[in-house]
Amino acid sequence: ETGVTQSPTHLIKTRGQQVTLRCSSQSGHNTVSWYQQALGQGPQFIFQYYREEENGRGNFPPRFSGLQFPNYSSELNVNALELDDSALYLCASSSPGVSGSREQYFGPGTRLTVT
Amino acid sequence: AQSVTQLGSHVSVSEGALVLLRCNYSSSVPPYLFWYVQYPNQGLQLLLKYTSAATLVKGINGFEAEFKKSETSFHLTKPSAHMSDAAEYFCAVGVLWTGANNLFFGTGTRLTVIP
Numbered sequence: 001e002t003g004v005t006q007s008p009t010h011l012i013k014t015r016g017q018q019v020t021l022r023c024s025s026q027s028g029h030n031t032v033s034w035y036q037q038a039l040g041q042g043p044q045f046i047f048q049y050y051r052e053e054e055n056g057r058g059n060f061p062p063r064f065s066g067l068q069f070p071n072y073s074s075e076l077n078v079n080a081l082e083l084d085d086s087a088l089y090l091c092a093s094s095s096p097g098v099s100g101s102r103e104q105y106f107g108p109g110t111r112l113t114v115t
Numbered sequence: 116a117q118s119v120t121q122l123g124s125h126v127s128v129s130e131g132a133l134v135l136l137r138c139n140y141s142s143s144v145p146p147y148l149f150w151y152v153q154y155p156n157q158g159l160q161l162l163l164k165y166t167s168a169a170t171l172v173k174g175i176n177g178f179e180a181e182f183k184k185s186e187t188s189f190h191l192t193k194p195s196a197h198m199s200d201a202a203e204y205f206c207a208v209g210v211l212w213t214g215a216n217n218l219f220f221g222t223g224t225r226l227t228v229i230p
Contacts (some may be wrong), residue, residue: 042205042220101147101166102216106158
């Protein structure tokens with residue numbers, strides 16, 4: 001069984017640029033969530049994709065957007081990067097069904113540094 | 116509203132000693148509660164979860180947690196600490212929020228194990 005994978009591992013961007021992060025979900029999982037983990041903080045929910053549509057969003061501005069593809073992989077796009085966007089971005093997948101009890105399985109994350 | 120409070124951002128224990136990491140939650144609905152562990156430069160790994168089946172939940176690596184509704188607590192324990200337990204631990208409450216199954220995380224507790 002293949003776990004959640006993310007690419008790239010590390011990324012350095014300049015303020016104002018745009019970035020795309022990628023995630024492949026665990027086998028059999030059709031739901032993907034993205035989280036932002038700032039240094040010294042717990043992860044914060046950005047949004048979730050289910051059946052290729054966004055079905056929930058946290059308190060993040062519209063310049064954070066995403067996609068989910070038919071094979072359930074996902075992208076997180078961030079436009080007009082700001083210094084505060086520097087963080088570890090985590091992707092998590094879960095099995096079919098929308099419930100607060102669903103276990104989410106996390107990838108290793110992408111470390112984004114904005115200079 | 117959902118939230119998690121982890122008491123103690125840093126906990127140090129001697130190898131072989133009891134590990135106790137504290138978590139208190141606030142939830143407007145019956146909660147689903149999780150403990151995750153994060154090793155340096157890695158994603159989050161699920162240790163255990165509570166979904167109302169039993170108040171004492173056993174997880175991986177010898178960890179367990181007890182749900183106490185009257186105290187709104189879900190503390191994580193391990194009878195005997197091992198050097199490999201040194202990591203960051205996150206408590207989370209799982210809810211349906213904005214249409215998605217979402218995890219609200221605490222700010223984490225860094226566990227140091229002293230040889």
